Amino acid sequence: MTAPFLPLLADATPGGSLGVLFVNPLPFPSGARLWMLLPLLLCVATVYRACRARHVRELPLATVLTFLNILVGMLLIAAGFYVLHLLVLKFL
Amino acid sequence: MPQQEPSTWRLVQVGLWAWLIPGAGHYALGHKALAAVFWAAVTLPYATGLAIGGAKNFVSPTANRWLFVAELPIGGYTVPAYLLSRSLDHHLEARRQRGEAVDLTEYVAYFPAADVAQIYLATAGLLNILAILDALSRAQYGEPTFHRDRRPTPEEPPPA
Numbered sequence: 001m002t003a004p005f006l007p008l009l010a011d012a013t014p015g016g017s018l019g020v021l022f023v024n025p026l027p028f029p030s031g032a033r034l035w036m037l038l039p040l041l042l043c044v045a046t047v048y049r050a051c052r053a054r055h056v057r058e059l060p061l062a063t064v065l066t067f068l069n070i071l072v073g074m075l076l077i078a079a080g081f082y083v084l085h086l087l088v089l090k091f092l
Numbered sequence: 093m094p095q096q097e098p099s100t101w102r103l104v105q106v107g108l109w110a111w112l113i114p115g116a117g118h119y120a121l122g123h124k125a126l127a128a129v130f131w132a133a134v135t136l137p138y139a140t141g142l143a144i145g146g147a148k149n150f151v152s153p154t155a156n157r158w159l160f161v162a163e164l165p166i167g168g169y170t171v172p173a174y175l176l177s178r179s180l181d182h183h184l185e186a187r188r189q190r191g192e193a194v195d196l197t198e199y200v201a202y203f204p205a206a207d208v209a210q211i212y213l214a215t216a217g218l219l220n221i222l223a224i225l226d227a228l229s230r231a232q233y234g235e236p237t238f239h240r241d242r243r244p245t246p247e248e249p250p251p252a
Binding site for chain 2: 021022023024025026028030033036039040043044046047048050051052053054056059
């Protein structure tokens with residue numbers, strides 16, 4: 001069952017074929033972790049809006065608005081928790 | 093509403109296409125542009141997560157069971173990735189049996205990359221559930237109906 005994939009592994013070297021891309025994990029800078037939120041949010045906003053779209057031309061503006069809504073909402077939640085954290089440190 | 097009630101077989105076909113490849117259900121219904129949007133918006137996070145994490149532990153029901161469950165809604169991607177993961181397990185086991193030293197960091201991502209990969213893969217799988225349900229809904233009921241469409245026009249008296 002798994003035999004077709006074995007030749008692909010035979011020359012598994014970093015930077016090789018598409019198969020190798022999923023065999024050897026890409027190097028990931030730890031500072032990029034928070035920034036990875038943005039493309040994922042864009043995908044979530046796109047799918048959410050596409051489910052409600054009758055035509056693709058409705059999508060760009062609606063997707064950008066949903067993206068900003070989610071982003072601002074998450075920033076506010078983060079800020080709220082940060083303030084809560086500061087209050088706990090100060091009063092408890 | 094569509095002109096004809098779709099047959100159960102048609103709904104099953106659309107559901108299966110949507111499960112196999114993101115957007116394929118919409119393509120089968122003739123919504124080609126929407127299909128491309130769904131394909132891109134689901135494939136991008138899946139491919140990114142798999143590239144960051146690696147197939148070995150990130151599409152594996154033994155290494156990460158619940159992540160595997162979250163990935164299952166994209167059958168056309170998860171099944172080949174699972175086979176790749178199994179191949180890697182066999183490959184590494186064979187190397188160990190030959191007495192070779194195996195460095196797992198070549199095949200498996202660890203924190204923080206592991207977190208990002210997991211979130212991307214799980215989100216992609218869950219987004220495809222939305223895409224499947226939307227394709228089925230469009231197959232059965234046609235285009236989405238909004239609340240504003242149901243409001244009575246000024247000429248039309250509201251129903252008693």
